[in-house]
Amino acid sequence: MEMNKDTMLDLYRQMWRMRSFEELAATEFKAGKLQGFVHVGVGEEASTVGVICQARLTDYTTATHRGHGVVLLKGAEAKLMYAELGGRATGLCKGRGGSMHMADLEKGILGTNGILGAGAPIAMGVALGIKYKKLDDVVFCYFGDGQSNEGGIHEAMNMAGALKLPIIFVCTNNQYGMWTPLTKASANVDLAKRAEGYGIPGAAVDGNDVLAVWESAGVAIDRARKGEGPSFLELKTYRYYPHSVGLPDPWRPKEEIEEWRTTRDPIDRFGKVLMAQDVKQETLEAIEKETVDEMQEAFNWAMQQPFPDVTQAYQDVYTNLAVEGRTV
Amino acid sequence: MRNMNMTFALRDTLRQEMKRDERVFLVGEDLRQGTFRVTVDLHKEFGEERVIDTPISEKAVMGAAIGAATVGLIPVPEIMFADFFTCCFDEIMNQMAKMRYMFGGQCSLPITLRMPCGISRQAAAQHSQSIEAFLTHIPGLKVVYSGTAKYTPGLLVSAIRDPDPVIFLEHKKLYRDSADIGDEDQIEPVPFGKACVRREGKDITLVATGAYVNDCVKIADAMAEQGLDIEVIDPLTLFPLDTDTIYKSVEKTGKLLVVTEENLRGAWSGELVSIVAQDRFSALKKAPIRVGALDTPIAFSPPLEEYIVPREKDIVQAIMALK
């Protein structure tokens, strides 16, 4: 595949931005500075970057409960995301949502979601809206292998196929739900094959190879923009952290985690590709360091932000109706 | 007697009932690990045929329970967070609750649906909700919601042995609450429709549910120093409801305060106040008061979450208004 070096270096940087964001979120959650649940996607960077970095600003995406990376790389500001994770007034959603409800609609980010499978029918509806308005934007609909067994995902894929909607279903198959492995959750672990059942193209891709992801996503995006309908990408990948930061993780063999980390890491792998093309190691290290600094600065800003005033608790329930607060 | 926290007490109760009756089985997501540890390792004892880790498919979980119950099994499904009941609400409301009635009494469905509910640790709008009003509204369901650890395991025994569908709500904050429970395999059933008077008093009747029961007992104890004698009642089962105990208390005090975590509009607490108003109007010396969450979703940010659900000062203020 042809790709110029600047684009490649940018992809490398975006992978590091996601990782640095997530690593810092995990560290600070453990340190008690962030609340709620924090699900990080360290290890899954290629499956996010290879797809979402091809999106236009006017395209849309949903994200899962493990969706910080998608939100960040679709264009949300890191500092506002950290402020959201910290429940601050200036957070991306004014601190009302937190990790699982993080949206930036102006940038086409339809939100992370706390209800598995719930994003897919909504994404399909956004695609319907795009087609209705005769635009050539597309929608990315992210979901994990575990939630691929929610009814809503199937209904959305089928209807998107029937109506030929401009949507790309992206399954990040990290092979586990919270703890239960995919092999226990489905008799067919080749999730891409499900596409055939809906009459749409499906591709199983090495989700830790950013260039392979980029290429297959490109094909799906082209198809969707041309009005040829949806596609399904299954991106095989792995997460390094437990389901949610701080939870026990006894169901995945230690060696398996180690194996993915040391031999199949998407950033390491892409770094080697770049070095084979004469990119210097110092260049790569500088990129890494810049993203670490970027995220630290964003986090520091977020921690300076105020918590919302309690009157914020009862704003925005309706557009045109007020809700009462407390009397004391 | 053994002193145990609710996580382990509930687990022990499940174990007791599974040992007692081979038809009892567990079905739900990630049960082998147990999100709140209630079901952890039970598969080691009973095998994965009786502790079934399902795909992430709530409709299928509830469908499996209903189907298996119609052929004589006793399913104990779990929905990981009560908020996700919406993903199988058709199964709960249109199938499970009505099947016996619609089919002319041909079957009964001895299903116990366990669901952790309520706020805890800034879990935000889709992992913090109180859903009791949705469920008590449905004819055909019984709803258990204990705030009193001593009785919680026994209520689970009754739920599993009950011939009808029972919704068993477990407030997440109460898993760490401990109590003396029966010896191994000796946890006795606690009857439905019998409230627990957690604190006797003559001035105000305070009915509280879930995690607010303990809080209200504490508040009542503190108010006693100011000469106010508050009776705190935990209904334990929201339906069937022990109106006798509540009415008797209201006849004594003439004053009713209901404290629940639900947002107030359409809440179960409204149902309670309405039946008391209708049936014991003449006993009431003041208009009853309900304290509940604001009519908003539960916000993530800690100060907002804390403000949305009833705070101690909201409860005290209501007590002072009734005094």
Ligand SMILES: Cc1ncc(C[n+]2csc(CCOP(=O)(O)OP(=O)(O)O)c2C)c(N)n1
């Ligand atoms: C409707 C619903 N059911 C269950 C859950 C609890 N839950 C949250 S994440 C998760 C596992 C999801 O697995 P997968 O889709 O593979 O995503 P991953 O966590 O692996 O990224 C579960 C069971 C939920 N949030 N919503």
Ligand SMILES: [Mg+2]
């Ligand atoms: Mg997964």
